[in-house]
Amino acid sequence: MPAHWSELDLIKHFAGSCRIDKKQLIKGIGDDCAVLHPAGDEAWVLTTDMLVDTVHFDTSWHPAFQLGRKCLAVNLSDIAAMGATPHSVMLSVALPDTIETVWLEQWLQGLASMIDEFDCALIGGDTVRGAQLTISITALGTTARNRVILRSTAGPGDxxxxxxxxxxxxxxxxxxxxxxxxxxxxxxxxxxxxxxxxxxxxxxxxxxxxxxxxxxxxxxxxxxxxxxxxxxxxxxxxxxxxxxxxxxxxxxxxxxxxxxxxxxxxxxxxxxxxxxxxxxxxxxxxxxxxxxxxxxxxxxxxxxxxxxxxxxxxxxxxxxxxxxxxxxxxxxxxxx
Amino acid sequence: MPAHWSELDLIKHFAGSCRIDKKQLIKGIGDDCAVLHPAGDEAWVLTTDMLVDTVHFDTSWHPAFQLGRKCLAVNLSDIAAMGATPHSVMLSVALPDTIETVWLEQWLQGLASMIDEFDCALIGGDTVRGAQLTISITALGTTARNRVILRSTAGPGDxxxxxxxxxxxxxxxxxxxxxxxxxxxxxxxxxxxxxxxxxxxxxxxxxxxxxxxxxxxxxxxxxxxxxxxxxxxxxxxxxxxxxxxxxxxxxxxxxxxxxxxxxxxxxxxxxxxxxxxxxxxxxxxxxxxxxxxxxxxxxxxxxxxxxxxxxxxxxxxxxxxxxxxxxxxxxxxxxx
Missing domain, CATH: 3.90.650.10 (PurM-like C-terminal domain)
Incomplete structure (x- = not known):
């Protein structure tokens, strides 16, 4: 990204340019997850993280299995931070031609082990070619509407x-x-x-x-x-x-x-x-x-x-x- | 991705490795969107597409504004294909240092115009650095549960x-x-x-x-x-x-x-x-x-x-x- 733009600048710019209010949306940009209110007492939380080889991880020393687990862990941590329970996962990957099948299989086994451990399901995604290994995961969690914990609700003296x-x-x-x-x-x-x-x-x-x-x-x-x-x-x-x-x-x-x-x-x-x-x-x-x-x-x-x-x-x-x-x-x- | 693996191979391998069944999940991998059933009569559909520069588009002749619109259009088309109405959007981008601010602003204006046109809201995302411009969008749509149109339900003689x-x-x-x-x-x-x-x-x-x-x-x-x-x-x-x-x-x-x-x-x-x-x-x-x-x-x-x-x-x-x-x-x- 342009060297003079921080990630915070960019997010603010994005949020300012696009419509961010919506019915059924309790919380949009600015917390660990977006919070949606489908019906009744329910709240669903949605988060996404993108991880790029050499920027967020280094395949030269990060074993594939553990990296697969970590790619999901960073999203599940956002869901935990809302007090919600993980429900399901969408996985998009840009894969370079040079990636080895054995690496990909171990990475996927790691991801699958994390999906199992937290009782989630893989419900969709996209696989594409790219010059640099890039992993984008969106995770969905659920909770009761009055149980969602935001960042904005601390009081003085807490x-x-x-x-x-x-x-x-x-x-x-x-x-x-x-x-x-x-x-x-x-x-x-x-x-x-x-x-x-x-x-x-x-x-x-x-x-x-x-x-x-x-x-x-x-x-x-x-x-x-x-x-x-x-x-x-x-x-x-x-x-x-x-x-x-x-x-x-x-x-x-x-x-x-x-x-x-x-x-x-x-x-x-x-x-x-x-x-x-x-x-x-x-x-x-x-x-x-x-x-x-x-x-x-x-x-x-x-x-x-x-x-x-x-x-x-x-x-x-x-x-x-x-x-x-x-x-x-x-x-x-x-x-x- | 490994040259001998097609996208279909990969998706089948992913789907076979990970848990894909789940309560509240009507349809997982294998349609335009995943279909979730939060409560009552409602169904929510979720889709994700990843677009990589020089693979899915070419910034040398694709104007930034139109590309911003198209990045969302490909997701909204998946929501249309379920018979659902777009609700909200999550946007993750990997941006190279070389990208120009004016390009990014025009691209974002295009995305915002599509978000407005289809009455959606941008509810979250992630911005990271990467060697190659990579855009990953997840879109959420809603409909009535008995109105979802799948791929698997055509009959002979239709x-x-x-x-x-x-x-x-x-x-x-x-x-x-x-x-x-x-x-x-x-x-x-x-x-x-x-x-x-x-x-x-x-x-x-x-x-x-x-x-x-x-x-x-x-x-x-x-x-x-x-x-x-x-x-x-x-x-x-x-x-x-x-x-x-x-x-x-x-x-x-x-x-x-x-x-x-x-x-x-x-x-x-x-x-x-x-x-x-x-x-x-x-x-x-x-x-x-x-x-x-x-x-x-x-x-x-x-x-x-x-x-x-x-x-x-x-x-x-x-x-x-x-x-x-x-x-x-x-x-x-x-x-x-």
């Missing part, structure tokens, strides 16, 4: 949570991509980080439980990193998000791994993408009720990382200082 | 109709693509053919009327040419389609234009793609009732081109001979 460790996929990406340049690291130590990058599991069950609890005020999935993704909630809910750096949850080995990688853990946790967990807000006072609800329903652990207040931006509190990291990520200059 | 002239877009493509090699042809003579190729209008109103009539037994849109598209109806309805070459409708100037192009009109009408009209079947004896119904509702003219009978294949009757053209197109060897 507590901010995330549904899993942050920074794992970013560390995994470094291990995969910069293999030659890195010191030798024990395979067992690297494994959970590499797994999170190559084959992330979307928090579909957690998203659905959070929506059913009735206690979550706004939600978004973590695909571009906390600094960018939480900024969407802050911007659309017209408030500031205050994040406490010391509360950011990380894998028990993240600190050790970051020392080997010569990277700051907080950098990876704040600016690293691809974790595919959920960031969400809860009315102050309802935190324990939510934690109890999740425990009663076999839900995963969740981690309190901050709060909202009147204002704007995403503010990281670290070593007694506050910096606005909205849409920008965090460049650590300390030495921890 | 009459086959098309909803517009055949071969126009194929002639237009030759004028656009092979400009330098062709003799000079009057611009006014070429115009309707070029328009049909660059900026086809999907038969959405006609498709909806045909479905409402209750008289159409099966339907499919004409994107890959009659020989291929009618073969889908024949195959899925388990019967033979018999087409009378002399009945194929063409623009009044098609014969003259084909002489200048040194091509057979029947070749273009049978094997030429991109016309985006509808091919459909009607119970024998109900033809006049359907024609009267369309006339009463300001519908377009329709053209009877043949009939179905027990058997298989698509058989073209021409000069007293019959040849099976299913999925293959027609190579004319005569001299008319």
């Amino acid at each position: 507590t901010i949570f995330v549904s899993g460790y942050l920074g794992s996929a970013a560390a995994g990406l470094l291990f995969c991509r910069d293999k030659a340049a890195l010191p030798a690291v024990d395979e067992q130590l690297k494994a959970p980080f590499i797994k999170r990058h190559l084959d992330p599991s979307p928090d579909v069950f957690c998203g659905s439980l959070l929506a059913q609890s009735g206690l979550v005020t706004a939600m978004q999935d973590l695909s571009d990193g906390l600094a960018t993704d939480l900024a969407h909630i802050a911007e659309q809910s017209h408030l500031a998000a205050i994040v406490d750096a010391e509360r950011l949850p990380g894998h028990p080995d993240l600190a050790q791994v970051c020392r080997l990688l010569e990277r700051s853990p907080i950098d990876l946790q704040v600016a690293g993408g691809d974790d595919y967990h959920l960031v969400f807000t809860v009315k102050r006072g309802a935190e324990q009720e939510l934690i109890d609800y999740l425990a009663r329903h076999d839900g995963p652990p969740i981690y309190k990382i901050g709060r909202t207040e009147p204002g704007s931006g995403v503010h990281l509190l670290h070593d007694g200082e506050s910096s606005d990291i909205a849409f920008r990520g965090f460049q650590h200059h300390g030495n921890d | 009459t086959i109709f098309v909803s517009g002239y055949l071969g126009s877009a194929a002639a237009g493509l030759l004028f656009c693509r092979d400009k330098a090699a062709l003799p000079a042809v009057d611009e006014q003579l070429k115009a309707p053919f070029i328009k049909r190729h660059l900026d086809p209008s999907p038969d959405v109103f006609c498709g909806s009327l045909l479905a409402q009539s209750g008289l159409v037994t099966a339907m499919q849109d004409l994107s890959d040419g009659l020989a291929t598209d009618l073969a889908h109806i024949a195959e899925q309805s388990h019967l033979a389609a018999i087409v009378d070459a002399e009945r194929l409708p063409g623009h009044p100037d098609l014969a003259q234009v084909c002489r200048l192009l040194e091509r057979s009109p029947i070749d273009l009408q049978v094997a030429g793609g991109d016309d985006y009209h509808l091919v459909f079947t009607v119970k024998r004896g109900a033809e006049q009732e359907l024609i009267d119904y369309l006339a009463r509702h300001d519908g377009p003219p329709i053209y009877k081109i043949g009939r179905t009978e027990p058997g298989s294949g698509v058989h073209l009757l021409h000069d007293g001979e019959s040849s099976d053209i299913a999925f293959r197109g027609f190579q004319h060897h005569g001299n008319d």
Whole structure:
């Protein structure tokens, strides 16, 4: 795309040029999914992601099976972020002549395993030739209309949570991509980080439980990193998000791994993408009720990382200082 | 894609590898759209098309505005072929760095004009960088559940109709693509053919009327040419389609234009793609009732081109001979 146009510019331009209001449409552009209201109590959510070889993945080190799974995971994560349950999938691929049949079969087996795991169906698509492997998936999910969780509905004084460790996929990406340049690291130590990058599991069950609890005020999935993704909630809910750096949850080995990688853990946790967990807000006072609800329903652990207040931006509190990291990520200059 | 895999092979392989059954799914892979049944009397149809620069269009001679319109038209044509009404659109684009802002704006204006013309809304999408301009559109349409027209429901003895002239877009493509090699042809003579190729209008109103009539037994849109598209109806309805070459409708100037192009009109009408009209079947004896119904509702003219009978294949009757053209197109060897 033109170098001076960001993706956000483009989406705004597109949304401004085309008609975006419509009967039966509860929410169009600007959330993880579009939300449609077919009839009765139902809401259907629709999301699409396009992945391009060498831009979003690298077939030279991303195994085909795991890539097939991940292509669907990024869409299912958007459905999880609305609190909905995945229903069905449309798959379009542009395939170069050079792609090998065995690669394609393994990729498809990975996709099929994710479709099965989340009880979806492949309902259509398109296969075409192209110079660069390009994968475009549209996923449809369903829920009750009053259970849809948007980004725009957080209130001031809400507590901010995330549904899993942050920074794992970013560390995994470094291990995969910069293999030659890195010191030798024990395979067992690297494994959970590499797994999170190559084959992330979307928090579909957690998203659905959070929506059913009735206690979550706004939600978004973590695909571009906390600094960018939480900024969407802050911007659309017209408030500031205050994040406490010391509360950011990380894998028990993240600190050790970051020392080997010569990277700051907080950098990876704040600016690293691809974790595919959920960031969400809860009315102050309802935190324990939510934690109890999740425990009663076999839900995963969740981690309190901050709060909202009147204002704007995403503010990281670290070593007694506050910096606005909205849409920008965090460049650590300390030495921890 | 691997040279030895056809698109049909790939779709069959994909459909065979992944789960394709699902509650609320009336029809998955294998028709113009997937058909979903959200609740009550409603059916929603979902289709996706991927278009790649130099494969499906050529930006060197396809004006950006018209290309924007056509990218949506090919999807709306699939919705028309189910008898449904377009509702909303998701747009994913992979944009190379070299693309010019003015081109992108004109393309988007074209897309927006088509969205407006057919009373749709843009509800989401994704913009990414890529080496080759690639456009993936998913369109959603709605109708009553008992009004959906599939490909698989034609019966033996039905009459086959098309909803517009055949071969126009194929002639237009030759004028656009092979400009330098062709003799000079009057611009006014070429115009309707070029328009049909660059900026086809999907038969959405006609498709909806045909479905409402209750008289159409099966339907499919004409994107890959009659020989291929009618073969889908024949195959899925388990019967033979018999087409009378002399009945194929063409623009009044098609014969003259084909002489200048040194091509057979029947070749273009049978094997030429991109016309985006509808091919459909009607119970024998109900033809006049359907024609009267369309006339009463300001519908377009329709053209009877043949009939179905027990058997298989698509058989073209021409000069007293019959040849099976299913999925293959027609190579004319005569001299008319």
